[in-house]
Amino acid sequence: xxxxxxxxxxDTIDAHILSLLGSRMEKALLTRRLKADxxxxxxxxxxxxxxxxxxRGLVKPAFSRELFERVIVESKAMQTENPVVAGxxxxxxxxxxxxxxxxxxxxxxxxxxxxxxxxxxxxxxLFDVGVVPVENTLGGVVGAVASALAxxxxxxxxAIDLPVEHCxxxxxxxxxxxxxxxxxxxxxxxxxxxxxxxxxxxxxAYYDTAGAARMLQENAPAGAAAIASRxxxxxxxxxxxxxxxxxxxxxxxxxxxxxxxxxxDEGDKCSVVFRAEDxxxxxxxxxxxxxxxxxxxxxxxxxxxxxxxxxxxMDFEGSAGDDPVKAAxxxxxxxxxxxxxxxxxxxxxx
Amino acid sequence: MNNLKLVAARPSGERTIVDVLGLRVGEGLCVIAGPCAVExxxxxxxxxxxxxxxxxxxxxxxxxxxxxxxxxxxxxGLKALKILAxxxxxxxxxxxxxVIDTRDxxxxxxxxxxxxxxxxxxxxxxxxxxAGKSGKPILLKRGMYSTIEEWLNCxxxxxxxxxxxxxxxxxxxxxxETYTRNTLDLSSICAVRKExxxxxxxxxxxxxxxxxxIEPMSLAAVMAGxxxxxxxxxxxxSSALSDKDQQLTPKEFALLMRKxxxxxxxxxELAAMKGEEP
Numbered sequence: 334x335x336x337x338x339x340x341x342x343x344d345t346i347d348a349h350i351l352s353l354l355g356s357r358m359e360k361a362l363l364t365r366r367l368k369a370d371x372x373x374x375x376x377x378x379x380x381x382x383x384x385x386x387x388x389r390g391l392v393k394p395a396f397s398r399e400l401f402e403r404v405i406v407e408s409k410a411m412q413t414e415n416p417v418v419a420g421x422x423x424x425x426x427x428x429x430x431x432x433x434x435x436x437x438x439x440x441x442x443x444x445x446x447x448x449x450x451x452x453x454x455x456x457x458x459l460f461d462v463g464v465v466p467v468e469n470t471l472g473g474v475v476g477a478v479a480s481a482l483a484x485x486x487x488x489x490x491x492a493i494d495l496p497v498e499h500c501x502x503x504x505x506x507x508x509x510x511x512x513x514x515x516x517x518x519x520x521x522x523x524x525x526x527x528x529x530x531x532x533x534x535x536x537x538a539y540y541d542t543a544g545a546a547r548m549l550q551e552n553a554p555a556g557a558a559a560i561a562s563r564x565x566x567x568x569x570x571x572x573x574x575x576x577x578x579x580x581x582x583x584x585x586x587x588x589x590x591x592x593x594x595x596x597x598d599e600g601d602k603c604s605v606v607f608r609a610e611d612x613x614x615x616x617x618x619x620x621x622x623x624x625x626x627x628x629x630x631x632x633x634x635x636x637x638x639x640x641x642x643x644x645x646x647m648d649f650e651g652s653a654g655d656d657p658v659k660a661a662x663x664x665x666x667x668x669x670x671x672x673x674x675x676x677x678x679x680x681x682x683x
Numbered sequence: 684m685n686n687l688k689l690v691a692a693r694p695s696g697e698r699t700i701v702d703v704l705g706l707r708v709g710e711g712l713c714v715i716a717g718p719c720a721v722e723x724x725x726x727x728x729x730x731x732x733x734x735x736x737x738x739x740x741x742x743x744x745x746x747x748x749x750x751x752x753x754x755x756x757x758x759x760g761l762k763a764l765k766i767l768a769x770x771x772x773x774x775x776x777x778x779x780x781x782v783i784d785t786r787d788x789x790x791x792x793x794x795x796x797x798x799x800x801x802x803x804x805x806x807x808x809x810x811x812x813x814a815g816k817s818g819k820p821i822l823l824k825r826g827m828y829s830t831i832e833e834w835l836n837c838x839x840x841x842x843x844x845x846x847x848x849x850x851x852x853x854x855x856x857x858x859x860e861t862y863t864r865n866t867l868d869l870s871s872i873c874a875v876r877k878e879x880x881x882x883x884x885x886x887x888x889x890x891x892x893x894x895x896x897i898e899p900m901s902l903a904a905v906m907a908g909x910x911x912x913x914x915x916x917x918x919x920x921s922s923a924l925s926d927k928d929q930q931l932t933p934k935e936f937a938l939l940m941r942k943x944x945x946x947x948x949x950x951x952e953l954a955a956m957k958g959e960e961p
């Protein structure tokens with residue numbers, strides 16, 4: 334092994350340590366919501382003893398104890414600071430995390446495996462908000478999110494409309510000419526199909542775009558690249574071969590910010606969900622209410638729920654405080670089944 | 684020249700116009716200018732802005748440099764391509780850059796608008812085929828040891844792949860003359876215009892390698908029928924990492940452009956002149 338090779342290994346290990354430290358900080362921040370005081374001396378003593386006992390070989394107990402004392406101090410400082418906790422589905426670097434950053438640059442973004450995990454953690458009070466993709470200009474409605482939205486008690490407090498810029502990223506220093514395989518979420522691979530063909534790459538499906546970037550950092554497989562966000566490239570310390578490789582220039586995703594309480598400020602856009610009666614003209618009668626009040630519908634989407642039953646999602650311009658909106662909402666609530674105002678909020682286009 | 688099929692002049696006399704981001708190469712005078720090599724973002728963007736102001740239509744800049752010595756500056760590679768893309772965003776100038784490796788063709792094509800095949804690679808047939816398959820406009824330079832027929836056969840390789848967007852560029856050949864870096868064969872302009880339908884450019888920077896000859900040779904090339912020029916311009920030639928003795932300053936380039944434009948205005952008048960009885 335050469336000095337250069339050893340140092341490269343050390344850099345990779347450092348990246349692992351930092352990433353794990355980040356995960357530890359996230360868990361520590363969440364414990365704040367489940368314990369009475371920030372300081373818990375019994376728990377601190379347990380952690381430090383455990384760490385000292387588990388130290389082996391070149392890692393001396395005194396050293397690891399000192400190191401973790403520092404980590405605990407930092408954890409407590411962060412709990413005191415108590416940033417807004419925003420959950421999202423995917424790995425760090427996912428487009429949902431970019432939406433969180435666009436919404437509130439200081440929020441702590443916490444990754445979750447599934448969309449249901451995001452909804453549950455916000456409902457239970459573990460997270461302050463959840464940020465979920467609702468629809469994409471190329472891929473359409475995000476089915477799993479729509480199903481969860483139909484049943485949730487959460488409110489939409491804001492929306493973010495974000496451009497989706499896919500990047501081809503590779504392990505640092507890798508020769509772009511050696512790239513053969515490209516890993517990403519099937520949706521992202523589909524959005525970059527022409528780029529992939531042009532450069533004669535082999536697409537390989539992965540569960541998440543940012544997850545593929547993380548895999549590159551951890552395993553650095555030969556001849557492999559990933560398609561993910563610019564943020565993912567930054568987080569996992571990878572090189573960007575090319576930005577903006579999606580085939581269509583207009584690729585945007587709309588995200589909802591969900592919370593337990595309604596938005597405090599007055600919004601200019603509303604989202605509702607309902608079921609229409611299973612008879613002729615039922616949906617038309619609901620739509621007619623909004624047309625008569627001259628409310629501009631910006632989205633209407635029907636999502637299959639139970640067999641033969643559809644949840645209908647509708648967005649329109651206006652504030653829930655305005656009289657015409659109130660009148661339309663009241664009338665619609667008595668006409669449609671399970672009619673619910675998901676939220677009145679402001680939407681920001683990035 | 685009998686073996687030329689796709690490259691040979693059409694019986695109708697119709698000439699090929701190569702479309703580069705809406706710029707019609709082969710119509711009017713098209714000057715490609717920019718540094719020999721991309722050395723930094725600052726150097727490239729400043730040069731790009733200056734050559735655009737002077738009237739250049741496309742930006743050149745080497746990312747992969749084929750150098751005589753393996754120890755000389757080899758170019759910044761992918762990083763240079765990204766800088767060139769930035770320069771295009773700043774100025775709107777299409778990008779011309781050389782590709783020297785078959786494995787790079789698709790990647791360079793992702794960033795550049797015209798792929799240049801340099802004199803040293805003129806007869807690299809696998810590179811010509813890859814360039815042809817890319818469907819990108821190609822600037823094919825004449826090899827320094829090549830006859831006109833050999834050169835046109837290389838263009839034939841690209842057209843045979845279904846890509847007719849080829850621009851030919853004379854850049855001088857090796858002769859027994861050592862005074863100049865190469866002997867700039869301006870007579871090839873007339874030969875190319877007679878034998879083919881492709882646009883013909885001239886590179887007076889490599890063609891002479893002598894700063895003071897760039898202007899007269901540029902004017903002579905346009906006079907002889909060249910449809911474009913490729914000229915090396917550097918924001919500060921004395922500090923250039925390659926070809927420091929043959930790059931013009933933006934000021935020198937601007938003066939040259941003014942002279943070229945005046946000459947170009949005058950050409951139709953010459954062309955319209957008819958013989959009269961003495």
